[in-house]
Amino acid sequence: NKSLKNSKPLSPSSASLEMANNTVATAEKSPVELLQETKASVKAIVARMLSIKQQGNPKSENRELLTQMFLNFINLRQANRAILIEEEKLKTETELAKSPVDFTTLELHNLMYEKSHYLKANKASRDFKSRYPNIDLISEQDFFNEAPEAIKSQTLSNDTSHDLMLKRLNFELHQRKELCKLRERLEQHKKSLLESNAERNKFLSSLPVHLKTLKKASLPVQSQLSLPNPKKLKYHNLAELLPPPLYVIYSQFMARKEAFEENIELEVSGSLKDAQTYAREQAEQNSESLRLEDNGEDGDGTRQRKRFKKEGSDEGGLYQIHPLRVVLHVNDIEIPDPKSHRPVVLKFEYLLKLNVVCVGIEESQDELEKNILCNLFPEDTGLEPPHQSAKLILGDDHLFDESRTSRPYKWAQHLAGIEILPEMSPFFTEKDTQDSDTAKDYASASDHRNVQTVLQRIRSQKKAKLTLV
Known part of the structure; x- marks a missing residue:
């Protein structure tokens, strides 16, 4: 400032020279330095002009100051232009450098995201409670003995326990593969056995025909050697499972046939399996009853409970029949050939609940022969129960079910050995005896027990029916 105050006014030539010098000096300086110097020079010129104005100095000096001011303005524009050019250059360089930086930043973010993902996965893997420590593997002792x-020589992991577990798993896999191979061999063997069984079954299915032919061819030999009839032996074996009443009937008719060569045929039909089951149950109940009788009073309550259980399990009801039955074929004496005329076929059944024997004609018989048994003996229609216990069980009506083909005739009870007490004492006066139906039944009981009389009456009834036709 002092130099400005003491300086003298410059001539135009000197001003031009100074301007040129300033331009050269400006070109050597940076835009920022030039801006700072120009700013300081402008402030000094403005301060000088204010000082001249305040002191009242001649205004000729202002012209020189204005020239310097204009020079400074030129320098300002030059510095401004240089700064703008440098700014544009920096912007361009920044834009060029921004793209790699953005790409690098994006890669960094991706890497950071992958890092966080791997850290989470690693943490989840470490926190995961695996089941493999509790896997039911083969014991180590068996592994070392059998693998x-x-x-055993493989190395699958650096961890000893994990390596041992993997080896045990491989050994189990080896065992399963061996078992699969064994299964295939067994399947093939099974297939061959099935084929062999099919061939044998085919042979066995044709065997009954051959046996039947062989049996038929052996009949003359059996008759010559007096061997027992196989069918007869079969019926005798089945008769052992008959209830006592049916067994008595079977034995009486069989004795009649063998003793007098009666023209009758006897069969025992029914389910052998059910009969064996029933006989086994009866034996168990009898043994249980004997055991309970030995136990005293405690056995009485148990026996009563057993009795109630038996009554509650009576699925067949009042008319439950025994699994086996006796079938009697009654042939006509006057016709020696049974094939020339159909015999009367009687079916004897035993009702377990009522303790009675029922007799009926086979369903295959004609309608004419179905009424032969009705009133075979006087006033014996088979609709009235034969004894008092059956009447009490049947109830107030005292009538037998008419829809059943088999009926409890009194003569059948006598043949079966079932003792029937009369409702009134037989020791009455002569007049009372003549009017008493019960006494008549008692008097004819001997005829009922006679097998010959029963057979004669059946044949007579059949002959009478045929004569009426």
């Missing part, structure tokens, strides 16, 4: 050397 092949090829599996």
